[in-house]
Amino acid sequence: MIEALRAKLLEVWRAQRSLLLVVACLGFALATGFECIEWRRAIMTNDVIEGLRAGRDIRVDPEARPEALLARIAFLTKRNELDQARGLLEALDHAGDAQTRAPGHYLLANALLLSALEHVEKLELDAASPFANLSKREYRRALQLNPEFWDAKFNIDVAARLLRDFPDYERKSGDELSADPNKLWTDIPGKPKGLP
Template identity: 45%
Template sequence: MIASGFPAARRPGLRPIWLRLRSPLLLVLPGLLAAAALGAVALAWRDIAANRTIAALEAGKDAAVASGALPEVLLARIRFLARRERFEEAEPLTDALDRRGPARLRGEARRVLGDARLRQAFGRLEAGDLEKAGPLVVLAREAYRRALTLRPDDWDAKYNLDVASRLVRDFPERGRTEGEEMPADPRKIWTDIPGQPRGLP
């Protein structure tokens, strides 16, 4: 190969670049590490507070929960309210869970609300109040159907949907014409429910 006679161009090494960047990096790095540490502490504190709230609600102690809370906390509050039939308070939390929660938790919330509605309906049936029991059964059925779209493998929701559907089918008032009185016999309704003739979901 014939030499050109020109000296090879000198390539700048990495050392001068590193020397120029080292000072700013040394100034910024501690701040970044401190911010990361504070973020980790904040997340840990949030999880501790969430676990305390969930434990309190599961123990039956009322605890306020904002709509921006973690999905697990929202579900715990919905369970608490459903057990006490405070459905109006549960609605905004259910909406918040629908916006941000995973399908598993959203489906469980719907099943919990369906169970509460069905328990209400059973109470009305025991009292012979079929007129008020009917809409509750319909609401329970809708909740179970929604739960199953989110969690198709939820056996409890499937079973309770079947119970609610049989209750709607076997209501004595279905065969009543307008203006015709028909004696209510809640015991007759229970006989067609398989497995638990007088139980709860």
């Protein structure tokens, strides 16, 4: 029985050998073509990232790779173009993994916190409050995506303390957290490791 099966397979191989080899070659050619396209897309993405890092204003499609979206968000937040950065962050949330999305939220939170600090320096506390609250929300989102993101833990503490330390600022609404003066890390989610 095994000999009969073996003979049948040899007969099929002899009859269809050319066709099977052509199909195998076409399959390898398609796989190679696909890999070349992916390689070219990776090179183009790297060129976009390097251009953005160099300070060139390169437009990035919301359907682009997550790495390019993150580089564009970094470019926009450096220039305080927060609305455009927020739009790309939504696209990044749909396309990227948690390790790419967390830095995007962190970058936007940093830009919002800087805006809040600018208002605080001018003693415009009412104008600083929304920026501080939005930055805390973005830091929390970054920490949800990456709980070990220590910089986000530190900065959310800064954002939480920013306005409440002013004695003349009376908070009537917003994101108020109760603070126990006996605890050092009152506002940081999770358990911090090490010293501040």
